[in-house]
Amino acid sequence: MxxxxxxxxxxxxxxxxxxxxxxxxxxxxxxxxxxxxxxxxxxxxxxxxxxxxxxxxxxxxxxxxxxxxxxxxxxxxxxxxxxxxxxxxxxxxxxxxxxxxxxxxxxxxxxxxxxxxxxxxxxxxxxxxxxxxxxxxxxxxxxEPHDHAPHEALSQREHQVFRLLAQGHSVGQIAQSLSLSSNTVSTYRARILEKTGTRNDVELALYAVRQQMVEP
The missing domain is CATH 3.40.50.2300 (Response regulator)
Incomplete structure (x- = not known):
């Protein structure tokens, strides 16, 4: 069984x-x-x-x-x-x-x-x-180990924060959801923006939609 x-x-x-x-x-x-x-x-x-x-x-x-x-x-x-x-x-x-x-x-x-x-x-x-x-x-x-989209370089925690940001959650909401401090989430956000080549949450959300990671 x-x-x-x-x-x-x-x-x-x-x-x-x-x-x-x-x-x-x-x-x-x-x-x-x-x-x-x-x-x-x-x-x-x-x-x-x-x-x-x-x-x-x-x-x-x-x-x-x-x-x-x-x-x-x-x-x-x-x-x-x-x-x-x-x-x-x-x-x-x-x-x-x-x-x-x-x-x-x-x-x-x-x-x-x-x-x-x-x-x-x-x-x-x-x-x-x-x-x-x-x-x-x-x-x-x-x-093709080197032919990856930028978001594939994110760590597991960065990937988790990335998806929540792309879904419209605020830094405070994410911090509460993941039991992290707001400063820690803000640090993750800065790394995510740098790694994906985006400048703000709007561009990050558009990137996520293009990559089919969230619903448009």
Whole structure:
């Protein structure tokens, strides 16, 4: 039996995933979480049970600690636990970054249910589920290591702040959301503007739209 933990900040998404997996005989959803803190707490509890935990299905876009940060925390503490990333973002924005951080696969939330089941089974078996589009991105990242968009040079935390700024959040709102000081967020903002070659939040938002990192 493949025991799965669902992590997404939208209850309706978690309910939808439960329904998709409910009739799969070898998969059991053993818990769900709405944010990173809940996810880490449940992972620690479930891996200690006799049956264990085989796969975490983890959303990328969550308040506070985003999915990428939670992924790294999970892999640091439980390196053998498979984590399958879910997202509504285009593959090219996050897939390679997730796989490099240790994810067992990257799936769009609109993926066919059969593909989700196949991904869970592959991850539980210790493999990586790679779609053709993600495989192409991986090949490109290897063959053209220096041909990257400016935002790909951002650190994980800078990337997190970047997306929040591009979505219209203020420095104060971001500081509160990420449990950081406003000065720290302002420092991240300055680095982001420099690395992306933008001069203000408006240009940063336009850059994000061009790169398909946020909805226009």
């Amino acid at each position: 493949i025991r799965v933990l669902l992590v997404d900040d939208h209850r309706i998404v978690r309910q939808g995933l439960r329904q998709v997996l409910a009739d799969v005989p070898d998969i059991e959803v053993v818990g769900d979480a709405g944010d990173g803190a809940q996810a880490l707490s449940q992972v620690r509890s479930l891996v200690c049970t006799p049956e264990g935990l085989q796969v975490v299905m983890l959303d990328i876009a969550m308040p506070g600690r985003d999915g990428l940060e939670v992924l790294k925390l999970i892999k640091a503490e439980f390196p053998r636990l498979a984590v399958l990333m879910l997202s509504t973002y285009p593959d090219r924005q996050f897939a390679v970054r997730c796989l490099r951080a240790g994810a067992a696969g990257y799936l769009h939330k609109s993926a066919d249910p059969d593909d989700m089941v196949a991904a869970l089974r592959k991850a539980a078996a210790g493999g990586r589920y790679i779609t053709p589009s993600v495989a192409e991105l991986l090949a490109t990242s290897i063959s």
